[in-house]
Amino acid sequence: MIKKKNKAVTKEDVVVKFVGDSGDGMQLTGNLFSDTAALEGNDLANFPDYPAEIRGPHNTVAGVSGFQVHIGKKVHSSGDMCDVLVAMNPASLKANLKWAKKGGTIITDTDAYDEKALEKSGYKSNPLTDESLRDYNMIKAPITTLTKDALKDLGLDSKTAEKSRNMFALGMMYFMFNWKQEIAFDFFKKKFKKKPELIESNKIALQAGYNYAETVEAISVTYDIPAAALEKGKYRNLSGNIATAWGFLAASERSGRPLFLGSYPITPATEILMELAKHKSLGAKVFQAEDEIAGICSAIGASFAGAMALTSTSGPGLSLKSEAIGLAVMTELPLVIVDVQRGGPSTGLPTKSEQSDLMQALFGRNGECPVLIIAAQSPSDCFISAYETAKLSMEHMTPAILLTDGYIGQGSELFKIPKVADLPDIKPPIAKPNDPDFKPFKRDPKTLARKWALPGTEGLRHRVGGLEKENISGNVSMNAENHELMTELRFNKVMKIADYIPEQQVFGAAENDLLVISWGGTFGAVHTAVEELINEGKPVSHAHFKYIMPLPKNTENLLGKYKKIIVCELNAGQFVNYLRMNFPQYKYSQYNKIQGLPFNVSELKDAFNKIIKEK
Amino acid sequence: MEENLTVDRTRVPLSKEDFVSDQMVKWCPGCGDHAILSSLANVFPKIGYRKENFCVVSGIGCSSRFPYYVNTYGFHGIHGRANPIATGVKITNPHLSVWVATGDGDSMAIGGNHFIHIIRRNVDLNIMLFNNQIYGLTKGQYSPTSPMGSVTKTSPQGTIEHPFNPGELVLGAQGTFFARAVDTNPKLMTEIMFEAAKHDGTSVVEILQNCVIFNEGAHQIITSKDLRDEHQILLKNGEPMIFGKNKDKGIILTSHGLEVVTIGANGITEQDLLVHDQYSQDPGIHLMLAKMTPPYFPLALGVIRSALFPTYDDLVEEQIKRSKVNSTINCVDDLLNSGDTWEIK
Numbered sequence: 028m029i030k031k032k033n034k035a036v037t038k039e040d041v042v043v044k045f046v047g048d049s050g051d052g053m054q055l056t057g058n059l060f061s062d063t064a065a066l067e068g069n070d071l072a073n074f075p076d077y078p079a080e081i082r083g084p085h086n087t088v089a090g091v092s093g094f095q096v097h098i099g100k101k102v103h104s105s106g107d108m109c110d111v112l113v114a115m116n117p118a119s120l121k122a123n124l125k126w127a128k129k130g131g132t133i134i135t136d137t138d139a140y141d142e143k144a145l146e147k148s149g150y151k152s153n154p155l156t157d158e159s160l161r162d163y164n165m166i167k168a169p170i171t172t173l174t175k176d177a178l179k180d181l182g183l184d185s186k187t188a189e190k191s192r193n194m195f196a197l198g199m200m201y202f203m204f205n206w207k208q209e210i211a212f213d214f215f216k217k218k219f220k221k222k223p224e225l226i227e228s229n230k231i232a233l234q235a236g237y238n239y240a241e242t243v244e245a246i247s248v249t250y251d252i253p254a255a256a257l258e259k260g261k262y263r264n265l266s267g268n269i270a271t272a273w274g275f276l277a278a279s280e281r282s283g284r285p286l287f288l289g290s291y292p293i294t295p296a297t298e299i300l301m302e303l304a305k306h307k308s309l310g311a312k313v314f315q316a317e318d319e320i321a322g323i324c325s326a327i328g329a330s331f332a333g334a335m336a337l338t339s340t341s342g343p344g345l346s347l348k349s350e351a352i353g354l355a356v357m358t359e360l361p362l363v364i365v366d367v368q369r370g371g372p373s374t375g376l377p378t379k380s381e382q383s384d385l386m387q388a389l390f391g392r393n394g395e396c397p398v399l400i401i402a403a404q405s406p407s408d409c410f411i412s413a414y415e416t417a418k419l420s421m422e423h424m425t426p427a428i429l430l431t432d433g434y435i436g437q438g439s440e441l442f443k444i445p446k447v448a449d450l451p452d453i454k455p456p457i458a459k460p461n462d463p464d465f466k467p468f469k470r471d472p473k474t475l476a477r478k479w480a481l482p483g484t485e486g487l488r489h490r491v492g493g494l495e496k497e498n499i500s501g502n503v504s505m506n507a508e509n510h511e512l513m514t515e516l517r518f519n520k521v522m523k524i525a526d527y528i529p530e531q532q533v534f535g536a537a538e539n540d541l542l543v544i545s546w547g548g549t550f551g552a553v554h555t556a557v558e559e560l561i562n563e564g565k566p567v568s569h570a571h572f573k574y575i576m577p578l579p580k581n582t583e584n585l586l587g588k589y590k591k592i593i594v595c596e597l598n599a600g601q602f603v604n605y606l607r608m609n610f611p612q613y614k615y616s617q618y619n620k621i622q623g624l625p626f627n628v629s630e631l632k633d634a635f636n637k638i639i640k641e642k
Numbered sequence: 643m644e645e646n647l648t649v650d651r652t653r654v655p656l657s658k659e660d661f662v663s664d665q666m667v668k669w670c671p672g673c674g675d676h677a678i679l680s681s682l683a684n685v686f687p688k689i690g691y692r693k694e695n696f697c698v699v700s701g702i703g704c705s706s707r708f709p710y711y712v713n714t715y716g717f718h719g720i721h722g723r724a725n726p727i728a729t730g731v732k733i734t735n736p737h738l739s740v741w742v743a744t745g746d747g748d749s750m751a752i753g754g755n756h757f758i759h760i761i762r763r764n765v766d767l768n769i770m771l772f773n774n775q776i777y778g779l780t781k782g783q784y785s786p787t788s789p790m791g792s793v794t795k796t797s798p799q800g801t802i803e804h805p806f807n808p809g810e811l812v813l814g815a816q817g818t819f820f821a822r823a824v825d826t827n828p829k830l831m832t833e834i835m836f837e838a839a840k841h842d843g844t845s846v847v848e849i850l851q852n853c854v855i856f857n858e859g860a861h862q863i864i865t866s867k868d869l870r871d872e873h874q875i876l877l878k879n880g881e882p883m884i885f886g887k888n889k890d891k892g893i894i895l896t897s898h899g900l901e902v903v904t905i906g907a908n909g910i911t912e913q914d915l916l917v918h919d920q921y922s923q924d925p926g927i928h929l930m931l932a933k934m935t936p937p938y939f940p941l942a943l944g945v946i947r948s949a950l951f952p953t954y955d956d957l958v959e960e961q962i963k964r965s966k967v968n969s970t971i972n973c974v975d976d977l978l979n980s981g982d983t984w985e986i987k
Contacts, residue, residue, distance in 0.1 A: 307966075490717070
């Protein structure tokens with residue numbers, strides 16, 4: 028077939044969002060779209076947005092599932108407003124119209140707009156005919172009918188045929204971005220190996236969508252995205268939770284300590300458990316416990332026995348693990364607790380993202396109970412953050428909390444594949460057999476870490492436990508002075524990690540009118556907002572914190588170089604209060620959002636512009 | 643047959659002294675725990691493992707001070723969590739002989755969930771359940787095994803809840819090993835602990851232990867000199883179930899369940915008695931035996947059940963071994979480069 032010439036627009040970046048009923052296959056469609064963009068050479072960031080129910084009520088706003096993809100030459104976040112919205116039914120259109128750019132493209136299935144569906148989605152009149160969408164470039168296609176027609180020779184039942192309509196819509200997108208359909212065909216072959224009939228039906232549906240878009244000329248604009256401006260190297264698309272699991276596997280390999288994960292399924296952290304369970308060939312021992320407490324306690328037992336021990340969870344699970352984290356602090360054993368944060372308190376918003384567990388991570392335990400805390404900043408950064416958290420936890424003999432969140436855990440982006448041999452060394456302080464100087468709580472003077480004496484080793488039999496220990500000997504002690512000394516030693520041991528982490532970096536001028544501070548999973552949006560303001564000539568710099576406890580050594584000094592400081596977080600102000608507590612000499616403004624959603628670049632820019640103007 | 647990897651034998655003979663800790667034992671004088679400690683120290687040298695390969699794990703409670711008093715690797719955990727901690731130890735290092743010291747508060751109440759799940763999984767370790775039917779360390783509140791009506795500091799008018807029978811719970815959770823001992827009979831304790839050590843899988847040994855301070859005489863009906871012969875039966879594999887001062891009583895199985903009979907009366911002979919089969923896969927009769935309680939029945943002591951099933955830790959190792967042979971991912975570099983990747987030049 029000869030290609031018709033469409034008007035091809037070159038764009039630095041495009042945001043596309045697929046929305047539909049939670050059973051419409053929007054996650055699969057979005058993932059395939061983003062994998063294709065990557066294979067076509069684009070940079071990307073994704074964000075799945077789905078309801079807490081597995082299959083929400085059909086055709087209602089509550090049951091809408093979405094997947095947003097930001098592709099371009101260089102992208103840091105999954106983007107704010109969509110250039111293209113693909114809405115499979117009226118409810119998903121209603122729920123997501125606010126995210127569509129005015130003048131943007133909306134592709135929707137006209138077959139889905141029957142009276143019942145309109146009523147269930149809360150539309151008083153049909154938006155396709157009542158002129159309410161005149162600000163958008165509407166592509167109204169009878170997707171269901173066309174899909175069924177295309178598949179009629181396969182002899183599928185109507186329901187199965189209908190299931191391929193997401194691939195028809197995706198075919199239209201392939202045309203819009205001028206992509207090779209073979210990429211999707213290869214994917215179908217792998218994905219549906221066990222159901223070969225679906226390989227053919229999805230292929231035909233995708234082709235039909237592509238051809239439809241090409242022939243009807245409904246799509247007036249096609250996009251040409253310049254190839255990503257990335258460093259040389261080998262890349263892949265990777266989500267934060269998988270990156271976290273892989274970072275731990277790498278740390279296990281480099282440290283020589285076998286990986287043990289004790290965990291209990293919880294949204295949005297479960298993928299870490301599922302991923303590690305796959306990798307028994309790498310020696311990973313994964314224990315799905317009966318509850319969160321057994322998850323962490325089995326990991327503590329594993330750590331005592333010499334494993335690189337992990338437990339993964341989200342906010343409610345972190346609460347349940349509190350007492351056991353105290354046990355790990357008291358016994359001074361390495362252990363990584365991963366908290367993929369979600370909206371709270373209580374069950375809260377299980378599938379939505381928030382940064383509201385920071386105070387819990389810092390202080391949510393009985394007694395003086397310091398732990399190392401590191402917060403990953405993006406999906407691909409979860410890899411090195413997991414690696415480094417495990418490294419520092421083992422080398423400094425302390426439990427550590429790795430904070431990620433639902434947004435970066437489930438979102439994905441391009442990941443430059445490292446060589447495991449190039450990662451930093453990990454050298455746990457393992458006690459030697461029959462060491463005549465071994466004492467369970469004798470410390471390395473530099474790190475204050477005690478030695479890790481593994482059961483089975485000759486000449487090192489000893490006992491640890493939750494009761495206060497006498498310094499050096501490790502015997503149970505209720506002595507008043509000793510308790511104070513041990514409290515200080517445990518605290519100082521964690522604070523000394525500041526000597527082993529990099530200094531805090533600043534993006535932009537080292538002295539400036541405004542310093543924007545963020546931490547953890549908000550890096551992409553905040554960085555983009557600051558970068559755009561700097562390009563507009565605004566006096567703004569950005570410090571993004573990954574190391575929370577201890578803070579980098581230069582933090583106090585650094586904050587003094589700016590006239591104003593604004594701290595942005597997806598909570599009511601937890602990091603800002605932590606900074607106020609540590610460095611009360613400075614004045615801090617704050618920008619907070621507690622909607623279960625990531626920051627938009629535009630809202631951040633508005634907030635920063637406002638504070639710059641303030642006298 | 644393949645060598646059993648979980649056995650790492652000592653090269654030198656060990657004695658009780660090898661396991662005596664330098665810590666002062668702080669249990670009350672007269673507490674049943676002293677006898678249990680001494681029995682365990684007698685058992686360890688007999689097992690034949692290197693002394694570095696023993697690990698004792700506990701939760702919270704009087705019994706849970708145990709790890710401090712034996713010279714092995716030891717872990718004193720938090721309340722109720724000894725069983726998951728021990729699970730992590732055993733999965734990580736299956737070469738260890740792992741022992742859990744726990745009580746009726748620790749494993750029947752706050753740690754009840756972990757208790758049934760470790761048993762269901764059949765992790766190869768040994769649980770010594772010290773049952774004194776009271777909370778001792780918090781000074782005398784009722785526990786999940788206190789008999790109905792027990793008057794304690796938190797039940798001044800008597801308890802109004804049904805107690806657990808640990809044996810029933812173990813068998814209900816598909817336990818593969820259950821034995822019962824009393825703290826007044828150190829010889830039997832030692833024998834049973836040795837049997838527990840030999841068993842592959844989760845071995846639960848319930849020890850009826852006397853708390854001299856808060857529940858003195860709780861097990862009197864079973865252990866007192868004048869009652870014990872009529873109220874205890876020691877089960878021995880392959881032998882008919884006989885008890886009583888004059889060895890004239892026995893247990894038979896009827897269509898209604900177990901019954902106590904007198905040998906010689908109503909034409910009953912030794913041939914009619916039930917013969918103990920501790921290795922039976924079916925737990926039906928084991929459950930009936932575990933449920934027997936005085937005064938109508940004697941309490942069953944000894945090994946009630948010891949059935950062979952695969953252990954969790956063996957299956958973990960097997961899956962890993964098989965994956966290493968079959969997988970194309972043999973190092974993390976393989977993993978990072980698996981699936982769709984592309985080069986930017």
